[in-house]
Amino acid sequence: MSRPRTMSARLAEVRESFWLVPGMFAVGAVAVAGGLSMLELQLDLPVEGILPSNPAGARSLLSSIITAMISFTALVFSITVVALQLASSQYTPRVLRTFLQDRIIQATLGTFVATFLFAMVVLAALPARDGERFPELSLAVSMSLVLASTGIFIYYLHHITTVMRVSHIIASIGAQTRRSIARLPAPDEPAAMVRGEVTQTVPAPAPGMVSNVDLPLLARLAREYDCAITVVPAPGDFVVEGAPLVRVHRVVGATDRPVPTDEASQGVTIGMERTPGQDVGFGFRQLADIAERALSPAVNDVTTAVRAVQEAHDLLRRLATRPDPVHVVRDDDSTVRVRVDGVRYDLLLAMVVDDIRLVADQQPRVARLLDAVLRDLATVALPAHRAAIACRMSPAAHSSH
Incomplete structure (x- = not known):
């Protein structure tokens, strides 16, 4: 590891x-x-x-x-x-x-x-x-x-x-995730693409969860070897050994110089489990797990599931007004040196809405709450997120919306 x-x-x-x-x-x-x-x-x-x-x-x-x-x-x-x-x-x-x-x-x-x-x-x-x-x-x-x-x-x-107490656990997960959201890049920051040709691909040295990306280290390597670097997995993703971890791109007018594999792989920490921080989706995964367990026949605790969905609602609403997170490091002349994509809003909706709705088919209270959450998100979401929200609405939610 x-x-x-x-x-x-x-x-x-x-x-x-x-x-x-x-x-x-x-x-x-x-x-x-x-x-x-x-x-x-x-x-x-x-x-x-x-x-x-x-x-x-x-x-x-x-x-x-x-x-x-x-x-x-x-x-x-x-x-x-x-x-x-x-x-x-x-x-x-x-x-x-x-x-x-x-x-x-x-x-x-x-x-x-x-x-x-x-x-x-x-x-x-x-x-x-x-x-x-x-x-x-x-x-x-x-x-x-x-x-x-x-x-x-x-x-x-x-x-x-x-x-x-479950209410305290859910509130702690929400507070931790809100701190992760606060550390995301500013919503008005343009997410520039790295368009140079890929000259080198650094494989993952071991299987595991991507827990942290060291942006300053990767930016230093990119400037030292006059290239641009993109991290393939997002924080929270699982990578297998040998899968693409980091891609090195050619910068216009620069001479190709290979980046040392060991140094490049140091910029991405792979661990045994997901951790909060850069991994915004970790909190959503925990809330979804709590709701799914609460709705299982062995537990059958609808109130706990409702509380978990309510906490996820607050988090989804905060992210609905922001574009999908992209961490970008630029030079003073706006040359992009490092780009790391975060978890997409569509995937967060899938964790909360799709997974919970699948086990809540016999719980109308939870189904109605999920529809209400989607209707509320549709009123504040950016146009880029509205399609993902609309496709998850039930016919009843569409008619009331």
Whole structure:
């Protein structure tokens, strides 16, 4: 599987990873515990009486904290994993990514791990004999972390029960997709074609989903080798190994120079799954999956399907007033260097309307809602999108429209 090899892609992958926040909490806890323990022992800070005890009592207390936090962390997150599996099976497996990127969940795990590691480091710093000075302030901080973990756990229960509600899941998908729409190129930007002859085709190095296109990297290559570059698949498309990934075009008056295949393929990240960001269609796919599962005989939850269609309606209406997205990088003299086509509006309509209507033939409430959505879209859509909307209207919707 092709992994992101550019620095920006690697940084983005780290920012979106689940382990980043817990890892930062863990490293910070070890550093603070070690530094605070040494500072107390070396500088003889005046902290007597904060938590009176002796080394034996402190050792027993810290051992209890360590044992309890390990068991507590394992119990809380094993139950959470089971709950997330149930949610993914009821709605769609693709919503698991939303939970894994939740900062509250990450911070909760980080606090539990930090409490455990802090107590373990302080335990290691305790003196072996009675009568020697031991880090009382560090012991007090350990107790404070236990209290903080208790408070965070109570808030975590509230948060996890909130984010697992289907209305919240659908709203989160909609908010995430609206951020992707906001990053699309300006609607008034002319989408120039790359008309030069194709001189080179770079194949996909591995099968997978196109998750990101590094426009600055491809533009730099195009200027360095005096050519134009088009990316064949759109973000969110699946490519097979060896299929055309990038095409290199001749620029008028330029000398043909082959672009290194490895460098060109670095501009397109291929991953195991679709991701939000440049892939606007990912949110629509999730909403359609939720609606289809809700309408299945095993679930039969029409209200959830209606809520998913309503969220998709808002997203489709925002895109109906925009041309199909095309990312273009130009030189100062308007020479096109890079072109990447986004997902077409017709395909988004197919995801939401065609797929859901196919499973909603016995649910008039959903069928009427889809007709109402299409009628509303027809009132605001650009002329380029009206044919795709009109062909999906039922006879009843046409007559009322």
